[in-house]
Amino acid sequence: MSITTPPKDYAVLFLDMNSFFASVEQQVQPPLRGVPVGVAPYIGNTGCIIAASYEAKAKGVKICQVGEAKKICPEIRIVEARPALYMLYHKELRKVIEKFTPYFEALSVDEFAIRLTPLDQNREKAVELALKLKKAIKEEIGDYLRCSIGIGPSVFLAKMAGERQKPDGLTIVTLKDLESFYAPLKLTDLVGINWRLELQLKNFGINSPLSLFEKQVGDMVRILKHPGRLWYFRLRGYEVDEFVLGSKTIGHSHVLAPEFRTKEGALSVLRKLIFKAGYRLRKEGYQAAGVSVVVNFLDRDSFHTSQKFPLFCDNQSFLKHTYSLLVKCQWRSRPIFVAVSAFNLVRHDSGQISIFPEIEKSKKLSETLDKINDDFGADSIFPASMFGSRDSAPDRIPFGRPRYEILH
Ligand SMILES: [Mg+2]
Structure with a gap:
């Protein structure tokens, strides 16, 4: 945990594919483009929709049973899930991201967290990388694939920023606008806060992320014990989640x-x-x-x-x-x-x-x-x-323990 490392803006870029399984199906089956699609492991009425296309979401289809989805949207096309196909696309996504940076980690089949190197930790460079990634995904993998990208001081905040605009979004959250970032959110919009924790917080009069953000660290510890301390720092952009990026580098x-x-x-x-x-x-x-x-x-x-x-x-x-x-x-x-x-x-x-x-x-x-x-x-x-460069990159500590300069 790095509560000792102060957070920095533009440290993490979070890439989340939109309606991933449904988009991949629409990519490989052109007749499915532009129509409501639901992907389900079993296509019978009791099967569960695990991904809905944006056209289906627009009609009100969410994660639900196939039968229910058909009631909400009778014209929905139900497609049987093909995990091997989605894994193939996942690997293609990895390859595209690898072309830009080795400092990334797949957090799920359709989510990637990218650590920006110090010289890229500014608005211009971060946005440039985000746009390049979007373009490369469209051009090199599939023109029907869209992603939302969030940029922020930590994986938590970058992920939350990515949620802000879907599909095809690009949202930046910086340390100075955290208050306005939290203002429109509900407690359960925060990644990691479920209804149970929400109830616990509401019992202490905390009804929104903003009121959680305004609490002092002492209050947070009193209310939630150790996790309260983590939440205090997490909400302030510290990388408290032991997040290790990439295969070791x-x-x-x-x-x-x-x-x-x-x-x-x-x-x-x-x-x-x-x-x-x-x-x-x-x-x-x-x-x-x-x-x-x-x-x-x-x-x-x-x-x-x-x-x-x-x-x-x-x-x-x-x-x-x-x-x-x-x-x-x-x-x-x-x-x-x-x-x-x-x-x-x-x-x-x-x-x-x-x-x-x-x-x-x-x-x-x-x-x-x-x-x-x-x-x-x-x-x-x-x-x-x-010879000649011996003193150009001096070791700050003895050579036996050179320090990391890119990863920490
Ligand atoms: Mg997604």
Whole structure:
């Protein structure tokens, strides 16, 4: 729990597909487009509608039994659920999101939480990413798929913002407008407040999210014990829900000093970051199956790409993969920020070993260098290519425990 980390605006982007199962059916079966559709595991009258298209929702169909839905909307088309098809679309969504960022987590088959990196934590960048995601989903997966996106200081608030406008919404909630954000809501509109908790709160005279928000932390603890404390901070944008994003990622980022704002300078700093991240990867006993690299430029242009690779944990592979991604980077302006990370980490002892003997050899070499640096101090030994960048990304704490700069 990070009650100690103050919340920041534009920290999380929450993407929620609208009427997902029904939209996927409308995507693959064009005759279903524009008409009320209900998806049910069993299509008999006692079966339950698990998703309704927007056309069906407009007629008043909610999560209910098939028979009931037919009474409300006689022209509704009932479709038998196809979980494997929805999982396929889920995987396609993951692939699209992965193209933009490795820092995301699927919270369900149709919900994704994306952690924005510090340089993207502003209105312009966050909105730009949201619009790019919407466009990519339409263009690369299906033109009938829509999503609502919420942007906020925490997963809780971003999710709540996403609920605000459906379908195809984009809503931002910031710390300074929390009061007006909560004002129109009912208690049960808050994710995590059910009718039972609502009753408990109403017994204490708390009748709305706004009145809950106005309570002092002491009152909250008196009313709800420990969960009261969590609610106090949760409503203020703190990430209290132990939310870990993405498969584990190890990465480092660095804002370039003026003398490193050239292609060569940026590459030398990136090399340094790769060696730091590679060191951590091995120290923590992981192998990685993906690399992500970011270069931001002075003219606000940004290069960001990520890709999967065969398992590796040695510096040479890490460098090679990063360089292969950077081939596509246009260096039209001066670079000001670089970040690199290894993602899709698996435990070394998971039994998966590299199929390439040269990677094993390179891994041994990297481990030997790690050992010498551990014994003799940070950067006793470093590749010649790092010369010149050794002091450009200084470790704030000893090399044995480099800090996370992107993930916390
Ligand atoms: Mg949804």
